[in-house]
Amino acid sequence: MTRDYKDSKRVTIVIRTSHETRDRIDQAAALSGVSRSTFMLESAVRRAHDVLLSQVVFFLDDEKYAAFLDIIDNPPAPTRSLRRLMKPSLWPE
Numbered sequence: 001m002t003r004d005y006k007d008s009k010r011v012t013i014v015i016r017t018s019h020e021t022r023d024r025i026d027q028a029a030a031l032s033g034v035s036r037s038t039f040m041l042e043s044a045v046r047r048a049h050d051v052l053l054s055q056v057v058f059f060l061d062d063e064k065y066a067a068f069l070d071i072i073d074n075p076p077a078p079t080r081s082l083r084r085l086m087k088p089s090l091w092p093e
Contacts, residue, residue, distance in 0.1 A: 015040075 017025075022036075029039035060068060078086075 025040060026036055029036045032039055034042070
């Protein structure tokens with residue numbers, strides 16, 4: 001379940017850093033069209049989400065675990081849509 005941090009009760013986070021780091025963050029925030037605080041908070045929330053998701057553990061009974069391993073070991077053939085999605089031309093060079 002995701003929670004919109006903008007609707008939560010406000011608390012303060014204090015960070016100390018160098019002038020160079022602050023300036024780099026300010027430049028990136030300006031290019032993104034947001035304030036330093038918004039840029040830092042969105043970046044931190046995104047990173048926290050990634051870290052937490054990488055630690056997710058799920059439990060399966062023996063039957064579902066066997067089915068899971070079977071899908072991993074024997075993936076279905078790629079569809080036309082998957083082939084189109086994976087074409088290198090979608091990524092910038």
